Amino acid sequence: MEIKPKIDIDVHDIIKKVQALGATEAEVYLCNIKRLSIEAIKDKIEEAAYTHTLGLGLRVAVGKRVACLGTSISRLKDIENVLKRAVKIARASPEDKSWVSLPRKLDKSDVYGVYDSKAEKISVNRVIGIVMDNIDKLKTFDKRVTPVGASLTISIIEHTIGNSHSETVRRIETSITYAVGAKAQEDGKEGVYHETVYSKRLDIREYEKATLKSAKRALENLNAKPIETCKTDVILEGKVLAAILSSALAPAITADNVQQKRSPLRGKLNSQILSEQLTLIDDPTRPWLYGTKEFDDEGVATRRNTIISNGVLRSYIYDTYTALKEGRDSTGNAYRPSLSSMPKPWIHNLLVQGKNEVKLEDMIRDTKHGLVISSTIGYWLSNPVSGYVNATVVHGYLVKEGEIVDYVKGVIISDNIYNMLKEKIEAIGKSEEREYYLNVYAPPIKIKEVTIAGK
Amino acid sequence: MELLEKIVDYSLNLGADYVDVRFEEKHYEKITVDNGVLKEYSITKASGLGVRVLVDGFMGFTSTNNLSWGNVRNAIQKAIELAKALKNKGRRFELYPVKAVRDKRKSPYKINPFDIEPGEKVKLLLDLNKLALAKEDIRSAITGYGALYDHKIYVSSEGAHIELDTVMTGILQVSIACWSGKMERVVDSKSRIAGYEFIKETEWDDMVNEASSLALEAVKASTPPPGTYTVILAPEVVGLLLHEAFGHASEGDIVDAGASVLAGKIGEKVASELVTVVDEGVVEGGKGYYHPYDDEGVPKGKTVIVENGVLKTFLTSRYIARRLDLEPTGNGRAQDYAHTPIVRQTNYYIMPGDMKLEELLEDVKYGLYVTGKGAMGGEVNTGTGTFTFSVGVSRVIRNGELCEYVRGVSLSGSILETLKYIDGVGKDLVIRTNVFGGCGKGGQRVHVGHGGPHVRVKKIVVGGR
Numbered sequence: 001m002e003i004k005p006k007i008d009i010d011v012h013d014i015i016k017k018v019q020a021l022g023a024t025e026a027e028v029y030l031c032n033i034k035r036l037s038i039e040a041i042k043d044k045i046e047e048a049a050y051t052h053t054l055g056l057g058l059r060v061a062v063g064k065r066v067a068c069l070g071t072s073i074s075r076l077k078d079i080e081n082v083l084k085r086a087v088k089i090a091r092a093s094p095e096d097k098s099w100v101s102l103p104r105k106l107d108k109s110d111v112y113g114v115y116d117s118k119a120e121k122i123s124v125n126r127v128i129g130i131v132m133d134n135i136d137k138l139k140t141f142d143k144r145v146t147p148v149g150a151s152l153t154i155s156i157i158e159h160t161i162g163n164s165h166s167e168t169v170r171r172i173e174t175s176i177t178y179a180v181g182a183k184a185q186e187d188g189k190e191g192v193y194h195e196t197v198y199s200k201r202l203d204i205r206e207y208e209k210a211t212l213k214s215a216k217r218a219l220e221n222l223n224a225k226p227i228e229t230c231k232t233d234v235i236l237e238g239k240v241l242a243a244i245l246s247s248a249l250a251p252a253i254t255a256d257n258v259q260q261k262r263s264p265l266r267g268k269l270n271s272q273i274l275s276e277q278l279t280l281i282d283d284p285t286r287p288w289l290y291g292t293k294e295f296d297d298e299g300v301a302t303r304r305n306t307i308i309s310n311g312v313l314r315s316y317i318y319d320t321y322t323a324l325k326e327g328r329d330s331t332g333n334a335y336r337p338s339l340s341s342m343p344k345p346w347i348h349n350l351l352v353q354g355k356n357e358v359k360l361e362d363m364i365r366d367t368k369h370g371l372v373i374s375s376t377i378g379y380w381l382s383n384p385v386s387g388y389v390n391a392t393v394v395h396g397y398l399v400k401e402g403e404i405v406d407y408v409k410g411v412i413i414s415d416n417i418y419n420m421l422k423e424k425i426e427a428i429g430k431s432e433e434r435e436y437y438l439n440v441y442a443p444p445i446k447i448k449e450v451t452i453a454g455k
Numbered sequence: 456m457e458l459l460e461k462i463v464d465y466s467l468n469l470g471a472d473y474v475d476v477r478f479e480e481k482h483y484e485k486i487t488v489d490n491g492v493l494k495e496y497s498i499t500k501a502s503g504l505g506v507r508v509l510v511d512g513f514m515g516f517t518s519t520n521n522l523s524w525g526n527v528r529n530a531i532q533k534a535i536e537l538a539k540a541l542k543n544k545g546r547r548f549e550l551y552p553v554k555a556v557r558d559k560r561k562s563p564y565k566i567n568p569f570d571i572e573p574g575e576k577v578k579l580l581l582d583l584n585k586l587a588l589a590k591e592d593i594r595s596a597i598t599g600y601g602a603l604y605d606h607k608i609y610v611s612s613e614g615a616h617i618e619l620d621t622v623m624t625g626i627l628q629v630s631i632a633c634w635s636g637k638m639e640r641v642v643d644s645k646s647r648i649a650g651y652e653f654i655k656e657t658e659w660d661d662m663v664n665e666a667s668s669l670a671l672e673a674v675k676a677s678t679p680p681p682g683t684y685t686v687i688l689a690p691e692v693v694g695l696l697l698h699e700a701f702g703h704a705s706e707g708d709i710v711d712a713g714a715s716v717l718a719g720k721i722g723e724k725v726a727s728e729l730v731t732v733v734d735e736g737v738v739e740g741g742k743g744y745y746h747p748y749d750d751e752g753v754p755k756g757k758t759v760i761v762e763n764g765v766l767k768t769f770l771t772s773r774y775i776a777r778r779l780d781l782e783p784t785g786n787g788r789a790q791d792y793a794h795t796p797i798v799r800q801t802n803y804y805i806m807p808g809d810m811k812l813e814e815l816l817e818d819v820k821y822g823l824y825v826t827g828k829g830a831m832g833g834e835v836n837t838g839t840g841t842f843t844f845s846v847g848v849s850r851v852i853r854n855g856e857l858c859e860y861v862r863g864v865s866l867s868g869s870i871l872e873t874l875k876y877i878d879g880v881g882k883d884l885v886i887r888t889n890v891f892g893g894c895g896k897g898g899q900r901v902h903v904g905h906g907g908p909h910v911r912v913k914k915i916v917v918g919g920r
Binding site: 041042044045046047048049050051052053054055066067068069070071072073074075078082085088089090092093094096097098124125128132146148149181183190191192221224226229260261262264338339340341342377378380381383385386388390391392394409410411412413414451452453454455 | 483485489490492493494495496497498499500501502503505514515516517518519520521522523530533534536537538540541544545546548572573574577581594595631633637638639640678681682683708711712713714716774793794795832833834835836838839841842843844845863865867868869916917918
């Protein structure tokens with residue numbers, strides 16, 4: 001498949017046009033996406049799809065009145081219509097007294113590991129082959145295991161951003177998602193397990209690992225059941241900790257939530273909010289991770305930011321708007337949920353590091369009674385305003401006297417994230433054992449006395 | 456649109472056995488006022504088309520938003536190339552035969568929300584936001600407006616031609632209370648398949664005041680001890696529970712993939728006999744989402760999924776109907792033109808029973824009355840049958856009386872058990888839809904509706920703190 005996005009739209013031409021209509025500042029964000037997706041359901045491929053979308057996001061200011069519009073571009077006249085409408089809406093909006101300006105300087109940081117040319121050049125037949133190889137691995141793993149499905153989606157995305165103060169920045173990135181599901185059946189019992197691999201490059205070995213893991217855990221899930229309601233030690237696998245941090249903690253470190261008094265971390269800069277064993281760094285410059293990039297969604301160069309150092313809150317994350325509100329520089333964390341959205345601060349790659357790292361197997365060995373939690377649903381229901389964490393375990397292990405003795409599902413873990421990660425940490429896993437959920441990368445962690453709601 | 460017919464002809468000439476084309480133009484307006492300041496005024500317009508072809512029974516799909524003929528022609532060629540690449544490796548994509556329909560439908564509305572001056576909408580939100588912040592200890596408030604216009608044309612080589620226009624509007628309130636160092640938030644919204652008249656005719660002050668009052672109750676409340684409880688679920692929670700815990704497992708594609716605990720259970724008892732569950736495309740008064748036809752041109756009527764506790768059918772698309780040997784139920788839905796239809800719920804709800812809320816409460820010695828304001832949603836693992844969801848501010852029930860508020864409640868259970876534990880169904884049916892969000896599955900998000908009456912469940916796991 002040859003995917004060569006090329007946009008023949010002049011960003012500064014659009015900016016000039018919108019300024020002629022009365023805008024005092026203008027920002028143009030072009031996003032050109034080409035995507036190939038091959039999906040097998042059970043043991044055969046059902047769908048081969050190729051999509052192409054070209055979209056434009058526009059932010060205009062008339063003085064301190066600001067509006068955002070987004071449009072997919074089907075015809076060039078779509079752009080003209082959007083410009084007029086944007087200026088009209090901006091004029092009708094009340095002044096935002098906190099508005100200072102769009103970013104003054106757009107730039108790229110020195111980052112590699114954003115674009116994988118192999119992913120661009122791969123043929124449709126090769127993608128089909130990768131998916132079918134993994135389906136075959138599930139079919140031959142164990143006679144109780146059957147594939148639920150597997151899919152591989154390759155996207156090539158071109159981002160172009162320019163504004164009325166600065167030159168245009170541009171990058172092409174690849175984004176690849178592999179998803180797999182396995183099912184096990186025996187004596188009327190069933191177990192299912194899903195894994196997803198996100199990356200900026202093709203990594204066939206990672207897909208195989210995910211496939212084999214889903215088969216193994218589907219088998220384990222055959223005999224999983226809830227345990228009694230209790231308080232016990234809990235070991236969260238990296239993926240689970242990452243997912244919880246993404247929902248319960250990451251929103252609390254964004255400057256907009258802090259400024260709008262929606263973050264429990266407001267006023268806590270330079271104070272101890274987590275255990276001194278924990279350090280959290282947002283690092284968009286580390287190659288090949290999910291959120292690796294040279295500039296953020298308003299064209300500001302990205303950089304590595306230490307958010308929490310040995311448990312002490314060192315910095316919030318800012319986009320230009322929230323930064324200028326405090327008279328400081330953006331941390332390069334602007335994120336646009338959609339083309340028409342106002343940018344807001346969000347993490348790129350949040351990396352969790354521990355002190356005195358302990359191997360996962362040693363954590364288990366040192367547990368008298370506890371749960372290893374390897375997969376949850378509903379973690380995104382955790383509440384970043386109060387810090388409450390709730391997640392339902394769909395795959396876990398019961399540990400007694402340092403040994404895994406049973407499989408667990410269907411219990412809820414609930415606690416407050418600051419409570420769990422401050423006083424109650426028993427051990428933190430090795431960096432090499434880090435797993436990820438989207439753009440959060442975390443090692444396993446052992447926490448004492450977590451409430452488990454069960455039978 | 457002549458272009459769509461031209462695409463059909465061109466595809467057939469290139470060797471497709473079947474082709475359908477979906478054109479869509481969607482406008483979404485979102486206005487957000489945050490703590491007295493207009494935070495976002497955005498309009499998104501998305502338009503383009505998707506082409507699905509079958510070649511020797513294999514399916515290829517492409518989408519593009521560049522509508523020049525040269526580009527569209529390339530897209531068709533690519534779809535055919537993809538379908539051919541699946542030969543000998545893929546599964547044949549057979550579609551259940553249906554009658555080709557030609558129709559044009561518009562959801563009813565009086566005032567086009569996109570004709571209203573931006574200033575008027577902003578002022579309404581600023582006023583409501585101010586009201587929300589007026590209560591002491593309300594630390595932060597977000598008030599949002601959403602309006603959707605969705606224009607779709609479906610054309611197939613079988614002769615179908617359906618045009619569908621949908622208009623939806625709504626207002627959202629988030630109130631965050633801070634008390635004694637603790638914070639809690641309550642989210643509420645109302646949406647309707649209607650034009651701006653819905654915004655004009657609704658008493659938004661009441662919704663906003665209630666959200667702020669509840670947030671104040673919630674922040675002072677404690678969390679209930681974890682364990683197993685008898686609960687009475689308010690209608691909005693019933694909808695959420697049903698959609699997550701049962702609805703997804705009844706989607707035929709999940710059944711076909713072997714990932715639903717309901718597979719093979721048609722004709723079996725899966726719920727208490729008090730329970731009848733339906734999925735209906737268009738519900739009265741615009742309270743649910745508008746879905747007279749699905750994205751494969753199949754009419755969506757009222758599908759009975761569970762009748763008096765017995766599983767009757769699964770939701771299907773044309774392909775899944777063929778795979779499962781069931782009738783097509785009109786549930787093949789795509790997020791937009793750039794996605795292929797998969798099986799989705801439309802308006803999924805429990806039919807009302809005959810009990811009053813007081814009667815449901817009467818027999819409960821100790822339990823929880825669970826409401827949805829502040830609920831964040833839920834998730835299910837359809838394969839293991841485990842579901843979980845976070846509900847809103849709730850109240851303890853003691854000896855049939857509603858007592859103190861509790862917060863931070865999440866419910867969890869097993870699909871096959873929970874509906875069997877229902878031992879009381881109210882008569883007060885409420886169905887809701889939401890212009891601000893929808894249900895995600897397989898990377899696609901669609902608007903849905905759900906609901907039910909008050910329902911009592913004998914046993915459900917409650918995670919407190």
